[in-house]
Amino acid sequence: xSAPRILYTKPSIxxxxxxxxxxxxxxxxxxxxxxxxxxxEQLFAAHIxxxxxxxxxxxxxxxxxxLAALGIGxxxxxxxxxxxxxxxxxxxxxxxxxxxxxxxxxxxxxxxxERVEAAITARTRAIVxxxxxxxxxxxxxxxxxxxxxxxxxxxxxxxxxxxxxxxKPAGSLGRFGTxxxxxxxxxxxxxxxxxxxxxxxxxQRVLALSNxxxxxxxxxxxxxxxxxxxxxxxxxxxxxxxxxxxxxxxxARKREIFAAYRxxxxxLTTLTLxxxxxxxxxGYWMPTAVFAPELGxxxxxxxxxxxxxxxxxxxxxxxxxxxxxxxxxxxxxxxHAIAERAINxxxxxxxxxxxxxxxxxxxxxxxxxxxxxxxA
Numbered sequence: 001x002s003a004p005r006i007l008y009t010k011p012s013i014x015x016x017x018x019x020x021x022x023x024x025x026x027x028x029x030x031x032x033x034x035x036x037x038x039x040x041e042q043l044f045a046a047h048i049x050x051x052x053x054x055x056x057x058x059x060x061x062x063x064x065x066x067l068a069a070l071g072i073g074x075x076x077x078x079x080x081x082x083x084x085x086x087x088x089x090x091x092x093x094x095x096x097x098x099x100x101x102x103x104x105x106x107x108x109x110x111x112x113x114e115r116v117e118a119a120i121t122a123r124t125r126a127i128v129x130x131x132x133x134x135x136x137x138x139x140x141x142x143x144x145x146x147x148x149x150x151x152x153x154x155x156x157x158x159x160x161x162x163x164x165x166x167x168k169p170a171g172s173l174g175r176f177g178t179x180x181x182x183x184x185x186x187x188x189x190x191x192x193x194x195x196x197x198x199x200x201x202x203x204q205r206v207l208a209l210s211n212x213x214x215x216x217x218x219x220x221x222x223x224x225x226x227x228x229x230x231x232x233x234x235x236x237x238x239x240x241x242x243x244x245x246x247x248x249x250x251x252a253r254k255r256e257i258f259a260a261y262r263x264x265x266x267x268l269t270t271l272t273l274x275x276x277x278x279x280x281x282x283g284y285w286m287p288t289a290v291f292a293p294e295l296g297x298x299x300x301x302x303x304x305x306x307x308x309x310x311x312x313x314x315x316x317x318x319x320x321x322x323x324x325x326x327x328x329x330x331x332x333x334x335x336h337a338i339a340e341r342a343i344n345x346x347x348x349x350x351x352x353x354x355x356x357x358x359x360x361x362x363x364x365x366x367x368x369x370x371x372x373x374x375x376a
Contacts, residue, residue, distance in 0.1 A: 006358060008312040009286070011188040012250060012349035017242040024238035036237040041194075043244040044179075050172045050196045052203035054210055055237055059158045059180035059193035061210075061230035063128075064091035066176045066195055068228075069205040070152060072097050072125045079119050080128040080156075081111040082319040082332040083339065087180075088130055088156050089320055097125070101321050103332035107275055109133070109288075112334075113141035120149055127153045131160035131170050132317075133286040133344070134254075135274055139165045139173050154178075158193075161186045162251035162283025170283075171196050176206075181236075186250050186285055187243045189236040251283055253349045257356065258284035261345060264360040268367055270295055288316065289363060290342040295370035302343045305366055311359055316342035 024036050041053040056062040072078065074096035080088060082101040092099045102115035109132050116127055127146055129137040139153075146153040157163075157171030158180035164170060171177030176199070181192040195210075197203050208215045213227030232240075243250065262273055270292035276282040291297045299315050306313040316339045319331040345359055 003310060006311040006346050006351075006355050007348060008314045008344060008346045009184045010348045011183050011185075012246075012253075013239075014242070014246070016245065017239045020238040020242045021235050024235040028234040028238065033234055036234045036241055037232055040189075040232075040237040040240040040244065043241060044194055044196075047244060047247060048169045048172050048177075048179075048196055050169075050177070050198055052197050052200065054195040054203070054207055055232035055240070056193040056195055056210060056230045057232055058087075058191060058230070059156075059178045059182075060087040060091060061228065062178040062193040062195040063088065063154075063156065064094060065206045065209045065228060065230060066154065066178065066197075066202075067091055067095055067097075067126065069202055069209060070126060070175070075123060076125040077121060077123045078126045078128060079116050079124060081130050081132075082321050082335040083109060083132065083317050084130050084156075084320050085158075085317055086320065086323075086325075087158070088128060089326070093326075098123075099320075099326060100124070101319075101326070101329065101332060103334045104132075104338070105138075106334050106338070107272075108135045108137070109290075109338060110135055110137040111142065113138050113145060115332075116142065117145050117149075120145075120151065124149070124151055126175075127151055128156055129153055129174065130156040130158075131163060133159055133274060133288050134163050134283040136160070136163055136165050136170060136277070136280050136282065143173065152176075157196075159185070159285045160283055161247075161285065162254060162281070164281045166279050172198075175199065176202060181240060181243075186254055186283060187240070187247060189232065189240040189243070192232050192236050192240065250349065254284045254347060255282075257347050257351055258282075258287050260353065260356045261287050261360065264357070265289070265363055268364075270367055270371065271363070284347070286314070287345040287347050288342060289345055290316075290338055291367070291370075293337070293341065295341070295367065296373070297341050297366065297370055299340060299343060302366065306343075306359075306362055309358065309362055311362060312346060314344035315339075316344065 152175035
């Protein structure tokens with residue numbers, strides 16, 4: 001019998017999650033229909049050290065409402081990294097604004113501050129800092145740029161649960177932050193997200209936007225303006241409550257898995273793994289290997305090698321400008337170059353040491369074979 005396939009990710013679900021979700025399904029109706037949602041928001045606010053949280057149906061929805069609440073619309077520009085998932089850029093387009101894509105740093109794979117400043121125009125209304133795979137943007141530099149130009153910095157912290165910058169949780173430093181609880185994430189509700197801010201006025205605006213434009217305490221079924229419907233369900237929030245009660249162990253396990261990868265692969269001079277600056281902590285949502293250009297490796301070969309040994313790997317995000325969805329824009333060079341020769345490694349909470357070693361064996365074999373070819 002063949003060995004079980006090593007998946008690239010899956011959630012950690014225990015009897016606690018099942019118990020809470022069952023309770024929500026049986027009893028979470030009528031005057032209890034928001035009970036788990038409110039509890040989830042309170043628990044997340046305490047975890048993220050921000051006073052205002054709104055549970056949403058997705059991180060995309062949280063971003064959409066946050067941008068809308070800032071008044072971003074037609075004629076406006078929003079600066080973001082070319083290395084991104086479409087969910088970060090799509091809300092900008094939905095609002096009629098223009099995403100302005102800039103390059104990333106070669107070490108963190110996150111937004112390059114000097115490129116951001118060069119891209120700012122009179123139409124720039126926001127900067128979106130995407131913390132990629134748990135890696136952190138240079139928030140000192142980005143917040144300083146935002147302050148100089150009077151432009152809000154927004155954190156896309158979809159992948160950054162467990163990461164922090166100078167002791168402050170990722171997602172809590174900008175004008176607002178957004179989080180994802182997709183089934184692949186360190187903390188999951190199946191689908192879902194969270195809007196986070198320190199700005200009470202912005203919070204109240206997004207709260208109304210999330211519920212069809214109805215303001216809390218207003219007349220029943222009376223919208224004050226046209227809003228959205230981006231609420232999380234009570235059952236999803238119940239799972240989230242259970243996950244938040246285990247959040248420290250969930251984050252710790254992600255860091256343990258990355259440490260095991262680093263132990264075996266960190267000494268390779270032709271391979272780079274996720275960085276962790278001395279003033280930050282990386283939640284290591286997705287361990288990532290970037291292979292040196294001289295090895296001549298490409299994503300297609302990497303995926304094929306992993307698949308041949310029963311291991312799922314995941315491609316590094318393609319530069320969004322390569323999709324052709326945003327007009328005839330040349331991809332940012334660093335974004336393009338790294339995506340061609342990088343891959344996400346499997347990481348899930350019940351991975352065994354044997355699973356991690358099997359993944360490392362593939363990486364080591366790939367590197368040795370490529371180095372031999374270069375030497376020849």
